[in-house]
Amino acid sequence: MPTYKAPVADMLFVLHDVLSLGTGAVPGYEDLDRDTTAAILGEAAKLAQEVLAPLNRTGDRQGCVLDKGMVRTPDGFRAAFDQLRAGGWPALDCDPAYGGQGLPYLLATAVGEMFSSANMAFNMYQGLTHGACSAIHAHGTEAQKALYLPRLVRCDWTGTMNLTEPQCGTDLGLMRTRADPQADGSYRITGQKIFISAGDHDLAENVVHLVLAKIPGGPEGTRGVSLFIVPKFLPDAEGRPGARNALSVGKLEEKMGIHGNATCVMDYDGATGFLLGEAHKGMRAMFTMMNEARIGVGLQGYAQAAVASQAAVAYARERLQGRAPRGAANLQGAADPLIVHPDIRRLLMDQKSFVEGARAFTFWGAQLIDEAERLPDPAAQGLVSLLTPVIKGFLTDRGFDATVAAQQVFGGHGYIEDSGMPQFVRDARIAMIYEGTNGVQALDLVSRKLGAEGGRPIRALFDRIDRLVVPQIGQDAAWDAEFLIPLQTATADLRAAALFFLDHAATAPEEVLAGSTDFLHLAGHVGLGYMWLRMAQAAREALAAGRGDPEFLTAKLATGRYYMARQLPLTRAHLARIKSGASPVMALDATAF
């Protein structure tokens, strides 16, 4: 069974050496010197390694059980959730006014990666709660905030998002769930919601459902959708769980993975709900949860690759098979370990260069969210809005590939469930789908985010890259060839793709949409390339200054070189596809498939 070792040193490098946590103007950052961060991450690592990771396989094998209308989570989940709560982990970045610790979202993201690597299905219970907190914090009345937030911040109660219905997923305008206004200002919610993660369980005393529904007589389509707070137990006057609300779990879905998380069909039979935010403005409120959730899902994508990759490295070091091409490396053994073989190295370097790049990219996104919220900085807001679909879509697509690559290192043993590798693959698969499929992320990117504010965010991204690259060029031929030119070339491909889209957006939307996923991947490679240059530069400077562990820093540089040499050439192929336009994609009649 795979074990998990939290990558604390890698995280500290990104947080402090690359993103300069502990310095700068962001409120909440200034107290976080390296020792403080290390202490927090070290505690989180213990919980992840010693409590959550050992439950991962149990969660997969046992799954959740629906028994007399109640969901029972796998053995050990309840005790682990108590430990999570006791450590105050769910409150890390929450508002101190409601019991939170007020630490940066950036730090919560680092901790979230560990918990997600250790046990993705388990961590979703608190992850969704965090999203519900954010939505109520942003859109709730003072009374709603006072009632729900302290309980959600502590995870005494947990939260859910209820969007999907059998006939409607992405297209929420097709929604049928109804919210009938009552004399006391509440609403009666009637309808069925599906795919509700953490929809019910035995880990907390109450479940607070945030439910999208239509108030009769409102506008058509998504403009008529409102958001409601629908608790499983209606809070009494003291805010304790009181009467059972008229909602029930219709079914637990049998899924490909994340078996430890209860994916519920939720039936609302005239349940009492309370409007959250304005009537008919539910989509906006829901997007407060959604954007955060999308970054969280991007994180899941690479977090599974991270833990799977650790297992692959361990196996490659241990398993003896064949001899190294440059001569036997393990003379006393009957064979050499797998890791001597170049094609195994390729698999491992693909994983390593992706995971470390993805971590830096996600952490940067989290930092932009902190800057947007805590400074506040509208430019940071625009940039992270642009990057959110890239973080979600690119990191989950490539994270799945990297998890499959980790499984591949095991040969036949990786296909056996006891190895733990199939679970990583099966769990990682959902991240490409939920919170908006990756196709929807690509659509969001090219049809909303790319042209937002007249294109200011994408120009801001290009400016940041140019400001980093251009002044350095021509000083060191190796540095130019290994880092600067590859990133500049890839960025030029992204610019060309953006221009192609701007030329066609108004007149030929299909030309844009046919290349949307390629654009998302192109942007993802540029994003990871940019972060690799930043990491390489930080490593190089630390080495020159004699700071840090030279082996660690040298490995960073080597891993960065790999990403530049072996991944960035893909941008050219993505651009070629984009430029081939809509006609190859749309040529066939729907009947001709």
Add this chain to the structure above:
Amino acid sequence: MPTYKAPVADMLFVLHDVLSLGTGAVPGYEDLDRDTTAAILGEAAKLAQEVLAPLNRTGDRQGCVLDKGMVRTPDGFRAAFDQLRAGGWPALDCDPAYGGQGLPYLLATAVGEMFSSANMAFNMYQGLTHGACSAIHAHGTEAQKALYLPRLVRCDWTGTMNLTEPQCGTDLGLMRTRADPQADGSYRITGQKIFISAGDHDLAENVVHLVLAKIPGGPEGTRGVSLFIVPKFLPDAEGRPGARNALSVGKLEEKMGIHGNATCVMDYDGATGFLLGEAHKGMRAMFTMMNEARIGVGLQGYAQAAVASQAAVAYARERLQGRAPRGAANLQGAADPLIVHPDIRRLLMDQKSFVEGARAFTFWGAQLIDEAERLPDPAAQGLVSLLTPVIKGFLTDRGFDATVAAQQVFGGHGYIEDSGMPQFVRDARIAMIYEGTNGVQALDLVSRKLGAEGGRPIRALFDRIDRLVVPQIGQDAAWDAEFLIPLQTATADLRAAALFFLDHAATAPEEVLAGSTDFLHLAGHVGLGYMWLRMAQAAREALAAGRGDPEFLTAKLATGRYYMARQLPLTRAHLARIKSGASPVMALDATAF
């Protein structure tokens, strides 16, 4: 639950319009006119659609059960196997001297695709038997052939391959299973074999294990490995299953997929075995099975994509979500079907262009095997040896991707096991691993096949492409741009990669090995591009001559254009990676991961 519709029209097009079955010099081809082939494929389609496909999900859910030392297959498998046998399908291309029908391997390949799409786990029982037949046919004594072949050809008995042991997979030199010679000329086989597909079951009256083992005192490593026939029941004087041999199923593996096939740990406790072929020449005999098995596995890779893709198309036509970018397509409905969306089209066209290209490529490989065996043609033998690892590795890697893409079309519903889509993905995953991982295929390609016969096979491939492309260039600008130039460009990339390897093979093997998988994919794209040009040309000629269904032929051309425009640009990225050499791949110390 997905249904399956065998692609008979597509197969007939490849067999007759592209590969000219029914004409030419290959013995066994001349009687197969289009009507005869259509009749045979039509019968196979019925069995696949009506009997095998409906059992696919049952096989996945029930799996196999080890009960009192005997393996029980899922409900319905036994009756289906009887029907398979009664139809004579396992005997299709076998030697008439032993009860076979003597039809081409090409035709058996087409039928095999249908059976594999319909129920991959089920079809493996006969697939492995076919491999055992081939090995005994090639290496057995007359007595062995007379005893085993008629029974295996009919699938009254089935076969297995026993290579892997707990400590050795790819590196068979580490093998420990022992074969002690007995006075009567037989051997006593002692050891444990793992991952034995179809190792035991209730579908046939006997199981004939082909087991690799070492005769004590023989040479070290793989040069000391011999192959043995080890039947579950020792045949009596009349060739009926007699005394139980000293072998048993130690365990059934719990796997990620192909649950309907029994993957056994086999324990040999002094079991009676009979030498097959020469002592210490077991590897050669095993490779007779292995090459055939590798093409069969490549076929599995795209066969799962084929059936998953059918389900994705059906879902995309039916599921309503959003509106077409060029204006509503389904005015009377609340939304348009998914298939109007360009990014959904991209997913479907990726699948379609891959599956049809893969089918043509595999069928061409099967035709080369027929030419090599029936003419015999050593050039065909060399070419198919070169292509075998490409068929196995490229088609299973990309087939898995295409199956994942099909699942993606379903959104959240694709993650639910009842949709059937997770099973396709879980089943397809094994094809990248077994019969030699895809990394081993890449190694075989660059270190053995590329330089074989002084490079004659790869030159023969280039010659065939040049002879097809060069004379046509300059006659039709659209044809040039859409088909000829993209293939010529991709082929130039493959040539450059081959030259790079030839330059480095002797002096710097790591330079070659670090790019092996990229070379395999580069070759795969060129292979599919070549087949797409052949298909497009056949379609164009048929259209010009007024032959065939114009809609079908027009769709072929459009699908070919898609492959050329959207897949072939990847060859440049593969070449760039190859040329980046070994240093990015091998830079890190094994301890630095």
